[in-house]
Amino acid sequence: MSEFALTRAERALFEALRALDVPCLLVGMGAALVEGAQGTTQDLDLWFGRIDSAKVGEAARRAGGFYTSGVGLQPPAIGGDGLERVGVVLTASGLEPFEAEYARSREYVLDEVRVRVLPLERVIVSKRAANRPKDAAQIPLLEAALAARRGSGLTD
Amino acid sequence: MNDASNDISDATRDLTPEQRAWVVHSEALWRKAHGIASTRPDLDVGDVYHALRSLELPPAERLRRGLTRVRVRAHPR
Numbered sequence: 001m002s003e004f005a006l007t008r009a010e011r012a013l014f015e016a017l018r019a020l021d022v023p024c025l026l027v028g029m030g031a032a033l034v035e036g037a038q039g040t041t042q043d044l045d046l047w048f049g050r051i052d053s054a055k056v057g058e059a060a061r062r063a064g065g066f067y068t069s070g071v072g073l074q075p076p077a078i079g080g081d082g083l084e085r086v087g088v089v090l091t092a093s094g095l096e097p098f099e100a101e102y103a104r105s106r107e108y109v110l111d112e113v114r115v116r117v118l119p120l121e122r123v124i125v126s127k128r129a130a131n132r133p134k135d136a137a138q139i140p141l142l143e144a145a146l147a148a149r150r151g152s153g154l155t156d
Numbered sequence: 157m158n159d160a161s162n163d164i165s166d167a168t169r170d171l172t173p174e175q176r177a178w179v180v181h182s183e184a185l186w187r188k189a190h191g192i193a194s195t196r197p198d199l200d201v202g203d204v205y206h207a208l209r210s211l212e213l214p215p216a217e218r219l220r221r222g223l224t225r226v227r228v229r230a231h232p233r
Contacts, residue, residue, distance in 0.1 A: 005220035033222035036211040038203065040222050085223070110216040143196075144203030145210070151192040152211055 009082030016059035037145035049098030094129020
């Protein structure tokens with residue numbers, strides 16, 4: 001278990017976002033994995049309640065990358081070496097406003113950086129609302145993990 | 157000694173203490189998984205077992221295992 005889960009740039013980005021007081025939540029399958037679900041993902045999706053371009057750009061710069069607010073079909077994105085897995089999420093299906101979800105989120109220390117994570121039960125709500133084929137395929141594993149958490153006294 | 161203890165004793169007779177401990181612990185998790193799944197027929201008991209195993213890992217390790225099963229995209233988004 002000597003390998004880091006996060007790249008150096010991802011760790012730097014999370015640290016910078018926190019230092020710059022930019023609220024964001026790890027959502028989607030990345031959140032589900034942290035909460036104990038089995039599965040895979042290519043992305044670390046970060047949900048921002050609103051984008052402060054200056055601050056997010058500065059955080060990306062500190063991580064050795066950049067931020068673009070999007071152009072043409074390119075949505076807002078954080079790019080750069082080691083940041084390829086980071087996805088910028090601006091709207092989340094089926095969830096309450098960002099502030100409400102942030103208030104009920106859980107904080108984890110991942111590779112020595114603090115990250116706010118959407119609880120598994122809310123990931124399931126979001127995936128059910130999104131109703132994409134890939135989400136539907138993941139739900140049985142997420143439900144099993146939620147039952148395991150509850151059976152272990154880890155979830156309300 | 158109940159039936160389950162006898163079964164484990166038989167099944168682990170030739171194992172090292174470490175291997176035996178793993179089997180005993182794993183059996184306990186399977187028992188817990190069956191208990192959880194018994195009230196949820198929509199759940200696969202194996203999925204619950206693996207989730208219980210995952211919950212024993214540090215959160216970063218859970219994430220690492222899920223992320224490293226796939227390749228990083230070749231293009232930024």
